Amino acid sequence: MPVPTYDKFIEPILRHLAAHPEGVAARDVHEAYPYLEKGDVQAALTYAA
Numbered sequence: 001m002p003v004p005t006y007d008k009f010i011e012p013i014l015r016h017l018a019a020h021p022e023g024v025a026a027r028d029v030h031e032a033y034p035y036l037e038k039g040d041v042q043a044a045l046t047y048a049a
Contacts, residue, residue: 012033017024
């Protein structure tokens with residue numbers, strides 16, 4: 001499985017988090033970016049926290 005590039009994975013999640021400084025559920029990020037794998041979103045949000 002290839003590693004997603006910054007512009008396709010990390011940046012969209014960070015932008016979403018920046019737009020929601022109060023926090024956001026992984027499910028909401030996944031709904032905003034359905035092309036991301038659910039496990040990848042959870043891992044990224046855990047790392048960002």
